[in-house]
Amino acid sequence: MNSLDRLEAHSVHILREAYREFKSLVMLWSIGKDSTVLLWLARKAFFGHVPFPLMHVDTHFKVPEMITYRDQLALQWHLDMIVGENTLALAARQTYPDGALSRVECCKSLKSEALKHSLDGTWPRKRMDHTLGRLADEAKPEAFTGVIVGVRADEEGSRSKERTFSARDSHNEWDVGDQPPELWKQYKTDFAPGTHVRVHPLLDWTELNIWEYIDRESIPIIPLYFDQGEGKRYRSLGCYPCTTPVDSTAKNVADIIAELRGGKFANIAERSGREQDKEDGGGLETLRRGGYM
Amino acid sequence: MRKTHQHEQMSIVMAGHVDHGKSTVIGRLLAETGALPQGKLEQVRAQCRRNAKPFEYAFLLDALKDEQAQGITIDVARCFFKTAKRRYILIDAPGHIEFLKNMITGASRADAALLVIDAKEGIRENTKRHGYMMSMLGLRQLTVLVNKMDLVNYDEAVFERLRKDYTEFLARLQIHPVSFIPVSGMQGDNIAASTGAMPWYKGPTVLEQIDRFQSNRFPDTLPFRLPVQDIYKFTEQDDDRRIVAGTIETGSIAVGDAVVFQPSGKSSRISSIEYFNGPAKTRATAGEAPGFTLDTQLYIKPGEWMVRADEPAPQVGTRLRVNLFWMNRAPMVRGKTYKLKLGALRSTVKLVEILAVLDAAEIGVDSAKKQVDRHDVAEVILETPKPVAFDLIGDIEQTGRLVIVDNFEIAGAGIILAKAEKVAATTEASTLHPAGAHGHTSKFAVSITALTGVDNPDSPVLKRLNSQNAIVTMRTTVEGGGEPASLETVFEMLKQQGFILDYQI
Numbered sequence: 153m154n155s156l157d158r159l160e161a162h163s164v165h166i167l168r169e170a171y172r173e174f175k176s177l178v179m180l181w182s183i184g185k186d187s188t189v190l191l192w193l194a195r196k197a198f199f200g201h202v203p204f205p206l207m208h209v210d211t212h213f214k215v216p217e218m219i220t221y222r223d224q225l226a227l228q229w230h231l232d233m234i235v236g237e238n239t240l241a242l243a244a245r246q247t248y249p250d251g252a253l254s255r256v257e258c259c260k261s262l263k264s265e266a267l268k269h270s271l272d273g274t275w276p277r278k279r280m281d282h283t284l285g286r287l288a289d290e291a292k293p294e295a296f297t298g299v300i301v302g303v304r305a306d307e308e309g310s311r312s313k314e315r316t317f318s319a320r321d322s323h324n325e326w327d328v329g330d331q332p333p334e335l336w337k338q339y340k341t342d343f344a345p346g347t348h349v350r351v352h353p354l355l356d357w358t359e360l361n362i363w364e365y366i367d368r369e370s371i372p373i374i375p376l377y378f379d380q381g382e383g384k385r386y387r388s389l390g391c392y393p394c395t396t397p398v399d400s401t402a403k404n405v406a407d408i409i410a411e412l413r414g415g416k417f418a419n420i421a422e423r424s425g426r427e428q429d430k431e432d433g434g435g436l437e438t439l440r441r442g443g444y445m
Numbered sequence: 446m447r448k449t450h451q452h453e454q455m456s457i458v459m460a461g462h463v464d465h466g467k468s469t470v471i472g473r474l475l476a477e478t479g480a481l482p483q484g485k486l487e488q489v490r491a492q493c494r495r496n497a498k499p500f501e502y503a504f505l506l507d508a509l510k511d512e513q514a515q516g517i518t519i520d521v522a523r524c525f526f527k528t529a530k531r532r533y534i535l536i537d538a539p540g541h542i543e544f545l546k547n548m549i550t551g552a553s554r555a556d557a558a559l560l561v562i563d564a565k566e567g568i569r570e571n572t573k574r575h576g577y578m579m580s581m582l583g584l585r586q587l588t589v590l591v592n593k594m595d596l597v598n599y600d601e602a603v604f605e606r607l608r609k610d611y612t613e614f615l616a617r618l619q620i621h622p623v624s625f626i627p628v629s630g631m632q633g634d635n636i637a638a639s640t641g642a643m644p645w646y647k648g649p650t651v652l653e654q655i656d657r658f659q660s661n662r663f664p665d666t667l668p669f670r671l672p673v674q675d676i677y678k679f680t681e682q683d684d685d686r687r688i689v690a691g692t693i694e695t696g697s698i699a700v701g702d703a704v705v706f707q708p709s710g711k712s713s714r715i716s717s718i719e720y721f722n723g724p725a726k727t728r729a730t731a732g733e734a735p736g737f738t739l740d741t742q743l744y745i746k747p748g749e750w751m752v753r754a755d756e757p758a759p760q761v762g763t764r765l766r767v768n769l770f771w772m773n774r775a776p777m778v779r780g781k782t783y784k785l786k787l788g789a790l791r792s793t794v795k796l797v798e799i800l801a802v803l804d805a806a807e808i809g810v811d812s813a814k815k816q817v818d819r820h821d822v823a824e825v826i827l828e829t830p831k832p833v834a835f836d837l838i839g840d841i842e843q844t845g846r847l848v849i850v851d852n853f854e855i856a857g858a859g860i861i862l863a864k865a866e867k868v869a870a871t872t873e874a875s876t877l878h879p880a881g882a883h884g885h886t887s888k889f890a891v892s893i894t895a896l897t898g899v900d901n902p903d904s905p906v907l908k909r910l911n912s913q914n915a916i917v918t919m920r921t922t923v924e925g926g927g928e929p930a931s932l933e934t935v936f937e938m939l940k941q942q943g944f945i946l947d948y949q950i
Contacts, residue, residue, distance in 0.1 A: 158732060161733055200721050201684070358525060
């Protein structure tokens, strides 16, 4: 077994453990490369099926191609897909692009808050209707207590300290200092009723691993990651007002792998194009304590 | 061209007592292998200048605000770097006793360990405790870094004394370190290059040493063991497969092999090996997480072991003799119901006997303790209500391990030493010192191998046997050969330990 085989088997094991232990489980899908690899790993774990719903939080500031790609894959792979959003903030134009909020406040409102209320079922959600072939209002949004998330330890400091099964208390807060032990493939899977749990099957993957795996498995990836001839591409996908493309002529997966292995991005942080991380000293950690993924 | 070298990856855990300089060594390793993001080093240096603090490589690791505030590593942080040979994940385990469970999390995932000792402070409590934990966790590749050599004038004698003392300590735990390296994380000596500060040291630098560590190979020559994690039947899109899924711990299996499920004892044959988006498989080996279909419809439950019919069977029983370490604040006590996780199995379990409690820092034995406290290592007998399947740590390490859950938390972790007999008491007699015989203390095990005339065979406690007129057959053995102690001697010692015995020989 090479490293990719090991990583794959490890993630598959975690996904099966989550599916075994949690009754109300959902997987977050940001449409980016990491959570799409995660989705692929779910199909590996369950032999072509994805036996739980996927959730996408739509900020309405995503690049339009992302939404088209999302709906296509959902229909093609028979995915039970749920879409949530912060309808009120969007209607009232309470956003950073509208000039009403700072970047971090905007993330909090359109992502963290929208996610929280989509997960607990208190805000309206849409769900892919496979007979109609489009999203439809969800009649009775259920609450989810187990959430599978595609964060990687190498992304930035706070993510490097995550556990595979990580509890958030009733306020969705994370106690970094007192985390459970994980050893010998045994994870903390017992929780007091009402505890919200995040499951992180991709912690050990690096950005390079992700691309090598996409290459090996021929996973369909949104073309925004590739240079379309203008010498620019996205390295990390977020909302367009806050994500800048990087200068790169990588036109396909092989080019990106070469670029990461020895080229210009070998020593530059992946999220360097994500502006909200820079806004205060510990932008992403502050966001993550408040429920950002 | 084979690409495997591009994929080779190794996990190394960094352990040691608090303030002995782990973070500094890691910061140095990252800086010298070019693993830091562009501008990071300059940014931290500038920050230090602004705050009028001397620059330290440890600051590079202080990714979290909390950690900076307390100045100690509170959790397992993973760092990534690479050498010409392979990629590394460096797991920074905290040295503070409060965070032992974090250290365990880090160490249990690693292929090898670097243990840091402060040359000036020498061997401290957690230097010993971490050594002991690594032995229990099954980590066999260990290199000791004697750090802060610059603070002892790069004195060879200091290094040699520490090497001798710690080698002796580890030998008692059956750990034989691969090497000792004198280093200074602060000055960068012997981390990536030798710098010439210690001309008397001829061995490898830290980077050279880690490139020499062996990657843990998957144990595919051992008997096949699959913890059955789940059984799937997804009917969507007309799928009619009934798939047994799990991650293969050891061994290998092929389509057509006869299999047995334990502890139920049900048997079948492998009909297919299932794997999504890959060529059809006829064989699967340790480390893989495929699925299996069987040629008969069996009712099996998650938690059983699937094993090969032509290989040694696992143990099946209700009583396990276990070496256990305890991490929860609340002690482990007799009579309370805990949850056992062993492979994919979940069961209730009770502590029925404490045979000895070891002080991991001093490796002394306290056999009088009535409970297992936080940070204790204890030899205990655990009992499950129904038979469970398991292996002994000496037979198959991967399947001879368990964890105990208390109040929703993984509170204890243990290795299975033996299957305890249904009605028997075993005493590991390191505390029994027979006078006489050979003029030295021989270590001998006493096991009661057969009992008759017991009204209640489920009553396991030796103390109760007396009132029930049990007839006991006892055998004594002496480790390393030699004259066994007489039964009178053994019974006398059992009495001294509080057993009530009325015996005739």
